[in-house]
Each structure stands twice: as C-alpha cells, then as structure tokens.
Amino acid sequence: MTKLRVFTATAALLCLTLPVVSTASADTGEVNVYTYRETKLIQPLFDAFTKDTGIKVNVVSASSGLEQRIKAEGTNSPADVLLTVDIGRIDEAVQAGVTQPIKSEAIDKIVPAQYRDPDGHWAGISMRARVIYASKDRVKQNAITYEELADPKWKGKICIRSGQHIYNNGLFAAYTAKHGEAKAEEWLRGVKANLAQKPSGGDREAARDVAAGKCDIGIGNTYYWALMMNNDPEKKPWAEATRVILPTFEGGGTHVNLSGVLLAKHAPNKANGVKLIEWLAGEKAQQMYADSNYEYPVRAGVAVNPTIAGYGKLNADPLPISKIAAGRKAASTLVDKVGFDN
Amino acid sequence: MNRTTRAGRIAAAIAAATAILVAAPVISIIALAMQPAPDVWRHLIDYVLPLTIVDTALLLGGVGALALLIGAGTAWLISLYDFRGRQMLVWLMPLPLAVPTYMAAYVYVDLFEPLGLVHRTLAVWFPLRDVVLALPNLRSLPGAIIVIALVLYPYVYLSARAMFQFQSAEFTEAARTLGANRWSVFWRVSLPMARPALAVGVALVSLETLNDIGASEYLGVRTLTVSIFTTWLNRGSLAGAAQLSCFMLAIVAGLIAVERYGRRNATTEFSAESPRLTRRTLLTGTKGWWTFAACLVPVLFGFFVPLLFLVQQSFKRGLLSNFDMSLWRDAFNSVAFATLATLIALLLGFATILAYRWRPNALRSIAMNISQTGYALPGLVLALGLLTPVLAIDNGLNTLAGWMGRSLPGLIVVGSGAAVVIAYVIRFLAVPTGFIKAGFERIPRDYDDSARAAGAGQATTMRLIHLPLLRPAMLGAVIVVFVDCLKELPATLLLRPMNVETLATSIYQFASRGSFEEGALAALLIIAASIGPVAWLTRFSDMPSGPA
Numbered sequence: 001m002t003k004l005r006v007f008t009a010t011a012a013l014l015c016l017t018l019p020v021v022s023t024a025s026a027d028t029g030e031v032n033v034y035t036y037r038e039t040k041l042i043q044p045l046f047d048a049f050t051k052d053t054g055i056k057v058n059v060v061s062a063s064s065g066l067e068q069r070i071k072a073e074g075t076n077s078p079a080d081v082l083l084t085v086d087i088g089r090i091d092e093a094v095q096a097g098v099t100q101p102i103k104s105e106a107i108d109k110i111v112p113a114q115y116r117d118p119d120g121h122w123a124g125i126s127m128r129a130r131v132i133y134a135s136k137d138r139v140k141q142n143a144i145t146y147e148e149l150a151d152p153k154w155k156g157k158i159c160i161r162s163g164q165h166i167y168n169n170g171l172f173a174a175y176t177a178k179h180g181e182a183k184a185e186e187w188l189r190g191v192k193a194n195l196a197q198k199p200s201g202g203d204r205e206a207a208r209d210v211a212a213g214k215c216d217i218g219i220g221n222t223y224y225w226a227l228m229m230n231n232d233p234e235k236k237p238w239a240e241a242t243r244v245i246l247p248t249f250e251g252g253g254t255h256v257n258l259s260g261v262l263l264a265k266h267a268p269n270k271a272n273g274v275k276l277i278e279w280l281a282g283e284k285a286q287q288m289y290a291d292s293n294y295e296y297p298v299r300a301g302v303a304v305n306p307t308i309a310g311y312g313k314l315n316a317d318p319l320p321i322s323k324i325a326a327g328r329k330a331a332s333t334l335v336d337k338v339g340f341d342n
Numbered sequence: 343m344n345r346t347t348r349a350g351r352i353a354a355a356i357a358a359a360t361a362i363l364v365a366a367p368v369i370s371i372i373a374l375a376m377q378p379a380p381d382v383w384r385h386l387i388d389y390v391l392p393l394t395i396v397d398t399a400l401l402l403g404g405v406g407a408l409a410l411l412i413g414a415g416t417a418w419l420i421s422l423y424d425f426r427g428r429q430m431l432v433w434l435m436p437l438p439l440a441v442p443t444y445m446a447a448y449v450y451v452d453l454f455e456p457l458g459l460v461h462r463t464l465a466v467w468f469p470l471r472d473v474v475l476a477l478p479n480l481r482s483l484p485g486a487i488i489v490i491a492l493v494l495y496p497y498v499y500l501s502a503r504a505m506f507q508f509q510s511a512e513f514t515e516a517a518r519t520l521g522a523n524r525w526s527v528f529w530r531v532s533l534p535m536a537r538p539a540l541a542v543g544v545a546l547v548s549l550e551t552l553n554d555i556g557a558s559e560y561l562g563v564r565t566l567t568v569s570i571f572t573t574w575l576n577r578g579s580l581a582g583a584a585q586l587s588c589f590m591l592a593i594v595a596g597l598i599a600v601e602r603y604g605r606r607n608a609t610t611e612f613s614a615e616s617p618r619l620t621r622r623t624l625l626t627g628t629k630g631w632w633t634f635a636a637c638l639v640p641v642l643f644g645f646f647v648p649l650l651f652l653v654q655q656s657f658k659r660g661l662l663s664n665f666d667m668s669l670w671r672d673a674f675n676s677v678a679f680a681t682l683a684t685l686i687a688l689l690l691g692f693a694t695i696l697a698y699r700w701r702p703n704a705l706r707s708i709a710m711n712i713s714q715t716g717y718a719l720p721g722l723v724l725a726l727g728l729l730t731p732v733l734a735i736d737n738g739l740n741t742l743a744g745w746m747g748r749s750l751p752g753l754i755v756v757g758s759g760a761a762v763v764i765a766y767v768i769r770f771l772a773v774p775t776g777f778i779k780a781g782f783e784r785i786p787r788d789y790d791d792s793a794r795a796a797g798a799g800q801a802t803t804m805r806l807i808h809l810p811l812l813r814p815a816m817l818g819a820v821i822v823v824f825v826d827c828l829k830e831l832p833a834t835l836l837l838r839p840m841n842v843e844t845l846a847t848s849i850y851q852f853a854s855r856g857s858f859e860e861g862a863l864a865a866l867l868i869i870a871a872s873i874g875p876v877a878w879l880t881r882f883s884d885m886p887s888g889p890a
Contacts, residue, residue, distance in 0.1 A: 040851040044772070058840040061851070064575060065726055072733040076753055077741050078840070092578065162559065164572045200562025201480040204857075205455070212456025212474050232857065234658070237457065264494060307462045332576035334390040342565055 005339035013143060026096055029054060035061045035068065035083035042083065045288055049279050055272050065192060067096040070264060079264040080273035083125075086166050088173070090260045091325035094121045099262045104274055110281045110299050114320060115258060124258035124321070125280050126295035129314060130171045131254065133207045133218040133242040143249045146175060146255065150190025151221075158194045159206045159215040163340035164332060167203070167221060170257045172335065174319060178249055188338045199341050204228060204235060211241035218242070223294035225309040246312045251319035257324075259295070264291040349801040352701050356693035361709040363690075364716050364768050367727030368591075374584035374727075376764045380436065382573060382582030388571070390569050397483065398565045401558070404487035405494065409547045413498025414540055416637045416663035418528060421506035424622040425630035426460070426888065431637050432884050435879040436821060437579055438644030439496040440872035442829045442846065443631045445865050446493045447486075448858045449648045451560065454480045455540070456620065476793030486561040490551055492644035494838050498543030498549070500822060504814035505539040505784065506532065507884075538783045539757045541601050542776035546717070549772075553720040555832070556853075567720045580726075594718040622887040628668075649869060655862040669848065673867050676844040679759065679834075680871075683766035687823050688816065690767065691774030696808075699782055699790075700800055710775065717772035722832035724769055757839050765833040770826050774819040781815030782808070817879045825872045845871070 035042065039061045046057040058078075062069075070079050070085055082099070084090055093099055094117070101120035108116070115124035132144055149158065161168065176184040196215035201208075206218025207228060227248040246254045261280060267273045286297040290305050296314060297304065304314075335341065420431055453459050456474045464473045479485065513535065517527045533540075558565045566586065588809035625633055656662050694713050698706040716724060736753040743750050755761050785808065793803040809816075831846045838847065845864045852861035 038851040060838065060840045060842075061847075062835040063722075063832070063850070064571070065722065065729075067348060068580075068726055068729055071838060072729040073753060073756070074733070074737055076737055076750070078753065078757075088576070092575075095578075150786060162562070164568075164576055166575070169576050197479065198482070198562050199449070201560065205451075206479075208455060212461070212470050214456055227857070234859075266413075330575050332572060333385060336385065336572075339393075340387070341562075342393055 004232045005341070006342070021284060029272070030056045031269050031276050032058045032078045033060075033083060034061060034066045034079045034081070034264070036063070036066065036085055036089060037061065037083050039227065044292065045280070045285055046181065048284065048288065049276060052279065052284075053165060053275060055275065059274070062160045067093050067098050070098040071096060075266050077264060077266050078255060078268060080267040080269045081276055082262040082264060083256045083259070084261045084262070085327045086170055086257055087260075087321045088166060088170060088328045090262065091322070091328075092203065093262050098265050099232050100265045100267070102261075102263045102274060102277055104278055106278045107181065107281055112298065112300075114318070115298050117322070122260045122262045122269070124298050125262045126259045126286075126297060127256045127316070128259075128295055129222045129246060129254045129256045129316070130167060130219065131221050131222055131225075131311070132245040132247050133210055133239075134245050134311040135210050136241060136243055139245075142245065144217075144245050145250050146171070147187065147250050149194065149217075149247075150187045152190075152194070154217065156194065156196050157216040158191065159196050159209040159218045160191075161202055161219075162199045163188075163335035168219075169328055169331055169335075171219075171255050172331035174249075174255045174317065174324045176331050176334065177319060177323045177327040178252065178317075184331070185334050185338060188334055188340055192338055193341050204238065205236040209243050211229040211238045219322040222296075222308060222311065226294035226305065230271045230307060238340050246314060247311050248315065249317055250339075252319065252339060256314070256316045257295070258298075291331065349799065349804070350697075352796060353693045353697040353700065354706070357697035357706060357709045357713075360694050360771070361712040363764070364713050364771060366731040367768060368712075368715055368719070368726055370729040370730040371584050371587055371723060373730075374581055375588045377581040377584075379579045379582035379585055382577065382579050382585070386569070386573070386582075386586070387727065394564050394566055394569050397563055398552065400483060401486060401490075401563055401565060402551055404483070405491045405551045406544045406548050406660050408487060408491035409495040409498050410540065410544050412495040412640045413543060413547075414533070414536070416495075416640065417499045417502035417506050418532065419633050419637055421503055422622055423456060423625050424631045425625040425639075428635040430452050431634070431641075433880045434641045435499055435637065435644070436496040436874065437641060437826045439822065439867075440649045440828075440869045440876070441493045441645060442831075442849070442865065442868065443490055443493055443550070443554050444560065444831075444853070444857070445652075445849070446489050446558050446644070446648055447557035448853070449651045450485075450489050451480055452673070452859075453647070454485075478800040481560070481562045483563055486563045489561070490554070490557060491547075492640060493648075494547045494550055495640060497546040497643065497822060498540060501539040501543035501546075501780060501815075502536055502820035504777065504781060504818045505536040507814055531678070535582045537605055537786075539777075539780040539858075541605075545598065545601070546773065549717045552590070552710075553717075555720065555722070570720065570723065583723070587719060591715065591718050595715075603678075606739065649866075652862040652866050652869075655859040656866060659859060659862070661860070661863040669845070669864060669867060672845050672848045672864065673871060675759075675842055676846065676868070677871055679762050679766065679844065680712060680824050681769065683763045683827045684820055684824045686763070687763050687767045688820060689772050689773045691771055691819070692816070693779055694775055695778045695782055696804065710779070714772040714775050716768040717770065719769075720832070721765075721769060721830060725765055725833035725836040727760065727874060728765055728768070728813065728833075732756060732764065732837075756837065759839050759842060760802045761837040762834055765837050766823075766827045766830060769830065770823045771825070773822045774816070774832060777815040777819040777822075778812060781812045785811050817890045821876050821879050822873055826872055828868050 002243060027146065039059050046059065049055065050057055066082065070077050078165065082093055084093060086261045102123060107123050111123045116122065119255055120122045163172065172188065175187060203220030203224040204221050207225065209215050210218045222244070225239050225244050228235040248254055263273050281299060283299065286299040286302040289295045290297045290302060294305050294308055296308065400732065405605055416435055420428060420435065448508050454477065461470065461477065512526050513531050517531045522530065552565065553567055555567050555571060561566055570583045570586045573586055574580050694710055698710050732755050733753070736755050739754060740750045789807050790803055793807055798806065831850055834844055834847055845868045848864040849861035852858060
C-alpha cells in the first residue's frame, strides 16, 4: 500500500503547486484582457502600458471561444477588455452580448467613424490589407483589381490558403457585399479555376510557392511579407522573389480588415479597461503597432513602417466594415458551394 | 467478505462519478445541439458532407492502416525477437508520441516544400523547376496520411506491446508443433489474440486524427472537424457545429460498436496453467540488422527528423543564446497539469473497468462506455462543453458566498487551472480505460475464481493478481496520457487561467503568427519532458525473455 500513499502524496503536492488562484478584484490597479491576439505579439504593448500607468495587465489568449467563456462566467467574469482580430470576430462578440459601449470621447475623436461601431461597442486599433504577392520575374503589371483574379489569363497561376480561413472569408465577404451573391459566386468560380493547386498552407506558403515557380501570384496579408523580409533570414528569399501589389476593387479601394478592442459587459475594472483602450489608440501604442507588427495605424498622423509604406499608398475601400461582417456567412456558403477548397 | 464488498462499492462509486464527470460536457454539447440551426444541414448535405465524409474516411483509413502496420509490426518484432540494438529500440519506439501532430506537419512541409531542404539538395544536381514539378506535394491527402501516421503509430505500438509481451508461449508453441510457420503463427494466433489491444490502439489513432485540426487544415485535408469549426466560426452557428459534433460522435460510437460486434464470439482470455512467457528468438547477422533497421525507420522519420529540425532552428534563430526564461515556468505548468491529470485518469479508468470486471451489468457497461467518449470529441468542442458545468460550479460557489455574507472568492475552478486538469482527464480517460480493459480481457476469470477459492478478497485479488498482470497496459496508458496532456492545445487555450502558459500554448503563440520555428524551443521542451517518463516506463515494462 506504500505505492498508494506515494500516489496520494504526489497528487496532494501537485494540487498545492497549481498556479495561484487569480480572482477578479475591483479596481486594485489591474486590468484583465482576454485576447485573440497572440500574447507574444502584444505583451510589449502591455508592458509599456503598465510602465506608463502602473496598472497591471493580466492576459489570457485563445484561438476561439472566448465569447463563450465570458458568457459562461456571467456576472463574475473577470474580463475587462477583449482584443480581437478580424471584423467577423468583433461582430461575433457583440452578437454574443458580452460587451458594453466604450463611451470614450478620446476614442470617438481618434478612430475614424468608419473603423468603429456606431453604438460604441467596438473600436478598430490597427489595420491590415489583403494583397497580392506577385512574382518579380513573371508578373509585369503594377496594378490589379480583385475582380481581375477571375480572369482566365491567370489560369493555373494563383496560390491561396483555404477559402474558409478568416482572412479570405473577410475578403470574399467584402466582395459579396459589394457585388451581390450571384456575381460573387461567378467570381469565386473564376478564381477557383485559376488556382495552381488546392488551397492549403498559410500566407507565407503563398509567397514560397511563387518563389518556387509553382504560381505567379499569391494572396496574403500585408504584415506577413514585411515579417519575412525583415525578421526571418530563412524566409527572406521568398519575399525577395515577390513584390507586393495593393489590389483594389473596381471603382473602390483595397480590402482592409481590423484588429479591434471591446469592453466586456461585466468588466470589474471598467475604468482601467477604458484607460487601456484609450492608451492603445494613443500615439505611442499606435507607433508600436506600426513598427513591430507592421500594421497600419488607425490614428491619423502616425507614420506607417517604411517596408509597408514601400507597397504604395493604401487607398482603403470605403465599404463600411460592418457590411463586411454581414457578408461573412454568405461568403462561407459560396466557398463551399463552388468547391473552392476541394 | 466485508472487505470485498467495500472495495466493490468504492469501485462502483468511482465508476459512477467518472461517468457523470465525462457526461457533463457531452450533455452540454447535446443541449447546444438542441437549439435550432436553420439551413445549416441543407447546406452541409448539399455542398460539404459528401466530400468531407469521403476525405475523412480516406484519411482515417489510411492513417489507421499505416499506424497499424508500423505499430503492430514493430511491437511484434521487439516482443518476440532478440537482436542487436533491441534494448535501445524498446525505449526509442514510443518517442514520436512526443512530437505534436501539427509540429510534424509544419516540419515536413518545410522540408519537402518548394525551396525546402530536400528541394535545395536535389537542386544541386537538377534544375529547381524540374525538382518542384517532379516531387509529390506533401500538402495533400497522401502526405497527411504519412505525416500523421508517423507520429501516431506509438498508440498502436504501446497497446500491442502490452499484449504481445504476455503472449503465452503455449499457444505459439502449440501452433508451431502443428506445423505452422512463424508467419502463420503471427496471422492466425498472435494477431487475433491481440485484436482487442490493436483495436484500442487503432481507435485512439483514428480519433486523434479525426479531432486534429492544425495538421489537417495546414495540409489541405478537409475533415469533419474542419467543417465543425467552419460552421461555428464562419457561418456563425454554434448550434449547427454542436449538431455536427453529435453526428460525428454517433458515427464514432457506431464504428466502435461494429468492431465489438465483429469479435463478439472471440474469447481472448487464455487460461494457460502458467502464463509462461515466450522465449524471444535470437536473430543474428544480416537478419538481425534488417530487423533493427526496419524498426528504426519509423523512429527516424517520426522522431529524429523533427527533433533535428527543431534543434537546428533553435540554434539558427539564437533561441538558445537568448533563452526565454518564462519557458521554464511554462514547462513547470505543463508537467504539473499533465502529471495530475495522468494520475487521476489512471485511477478513474482503473476503477471503472474494475467495477465492471467485478460485477458486469448493463449499468456498469454503460458507465464504462461513457467514460470513453471524451476522446471522440474535438478538444475545443469538449472545452466549450465543459465551460457551462465548470462555471456553474464557480458561479454557484460565488452565489453561496454572497448569501453567507462572505467576500466573493472569484472563479476558483477556472482560476486555479483545475478546469484544465478536468478537461485533460475527461479527454484522455479513454486511454487508460481502453488499455486496461484490453489488458483485463487477457486475464482469465479463472484466476479471479481461484483467488476467491483460496480465500482472497476482491481487493487482494486486485493487488496480487490483476495489478501485476496489468502492469504493461497501465504503464503504456501512463505514457500515452502524460504525453498527450503535454501536447494538448485547444482545451488548454480556452480553459487556462490568466497569465498561465504551458509549453503547447507557448508554441501556439508563435505558430499562429505563422512562424512556428520561433516555437522550436518550446517544442523541444515538450519532447524533453516526454523522454524521461517514456524511457523509464518502457524499460520498466519490458518483460524478461521467457525460459528456453
């Protein structure tokens, strides 16, 4: 029976060593952040915030389901601020009823109306555009439209990740919102017919496949190209073989998506939460977003990173972001319907 | 006989509690599925399911067959033959278990994709464009089958080893005496006798494959699980996703029932008078080398290639020279969660099976089956299902404290990390239950009866007869659960407390930014944390060769 005793002792010991209970404390100089953005990416921002304000930031990050967690936690939820990427995600959190209006004059002043909720539930903090990584050798044109991706001249020349991935879902939703479902379906069939291979991998692989000659154009987000170019010597050749073209919708601009902030409905440290949100829209944080994450700042007057600036001047499509959110389901349906990922 | 009934009651109580524990998240998923999900199914049936089901079936069939071939084949060779290097293989064979599936997918894609190491090497002799066109694309169904099977075969290997080791010499010798050659002994005696164990191993491999999301999506295979997440996240229907999960659960239950029905008449308990172990046949010279090489190949590709890649990346990216100290804390969290969950799962699994063994009845059989359902749900779905019951407890405690006029304790179960341990236990309970059940199926009830006739109570029988005979099965289960817990990602992400990272979530922080190589060091630490217990337990479980 000594074995059993060892077993019990070990179990008891391990129970004691479990991470300390973290409780929701009201305004003790803390703010609790639930985030879909990776902590490694945003921790420097939080560290700077703590340095500026003395407010400690507690973080939990996840890939999905945070709204469900906040909902289940109910009135005892420690969540103050929800950080998320993609308008679809932002919209979901609002629909789930886990947020409250931010009510901040500073935010209303800094963030352009196009990039925040008319009801004040969310505000955009940074932007990224979905663009073309074009082969330097094989693609001669310097401008391209999203509509043109369905042109048979690109047959067998396009590489892209899964059509159901949230980045593509956003782009396709924008297309659907602008042109209607019937046109969008036709376009998706055209793009599908132009693919060099079955959609898979990530945005970096799109550049890689172009570099290897599998296709001529890849579709990816603006910051991936900059990360490969500046932060990853191994992947630099992939970026070097391509150049970024900012595509536009016919008669419109480039598709951009947002990373945004929301204030949790039962935020125990509401004042600190609002303070953090305002700080994230401040000049310092916006500059950090631009420089270390290669994203477009939402605040006017903050310079974009030189690599990103090298893509050319971003002319963001004027379609209200909330319209894109509304088109997501239809876009997802169409992707299945045309067998985009098959 | 008082002692006996007390032990029996305790086992039955634990079995009942276990079934309730596992049923809680499943019931909350079923409750979610009860909500209407208009137009979800029409769409799924029209455009998604026909292809997805075929792809899923091909993936599971392929991975299952390949893992069975590798796992059962190597387990057979190592259990019944002696050759140079065997000792080393005994603890090398299970190591691919330590490599997370998504990590293996990233590594192999990076190696075999255009401009990867393989292409660049070949490009020394051939034009790059020809190489790119000539080599098969790893981001495909066959690619996914090979990569996934290479890291998952140890499930089959470990469960098969536990059986082959105890293969009583009488049977094989009887068959040999009757003129059967080694090959037909394997096909006609050893394999059918090991079937329950192999079925468990293959079932674990299939479920692990089915519930994988990272590797499948990255390799471009659209499984049912991928459809669940698309339905939830892109089509905004959590209810539809829950319904699809239940549909998948039903298919899994059906397949398991078919397998059980298939061997309904087979008796695998052997009532040898003495379970004399088979003497391992010595293989020397070329034969020995070939055997060694055959066993080494899967370890080489399932373990050493990813390992070397991660080591190389760690050096290249200077991850070692600027060692991120927070990784030690993450490693501590990982090991603490995994150890606790493993011990609890082993205890609950053993009690559940024991309760059935001592008094088989319908209720206990149901409890036993329920306790295995956690593995049949994708980790994230399980975590979603767990949110409601776990937080009901947390919120209940707060309400209680409020009534009593005490200050609110906050969310204790989630805030302490207990929710993560609970999720691991529920998710991986199928492993100890499966392994131990298969182990018990090889222990004749005659033993129990003889022990009782000799005056031993149930508890004594368990301690003196069952536990020693179940040792390989239990050790195999411990290895699998511990390493599975270390690798678990989706439930850990959603249920962990604030400011707590594990090694797996730390890899995720890098991988989700598209640069998994930055997480190489965390992946190496998962492997390092796995090697110790794997090596120790497998050595411990290697039975001595039987007498000549």
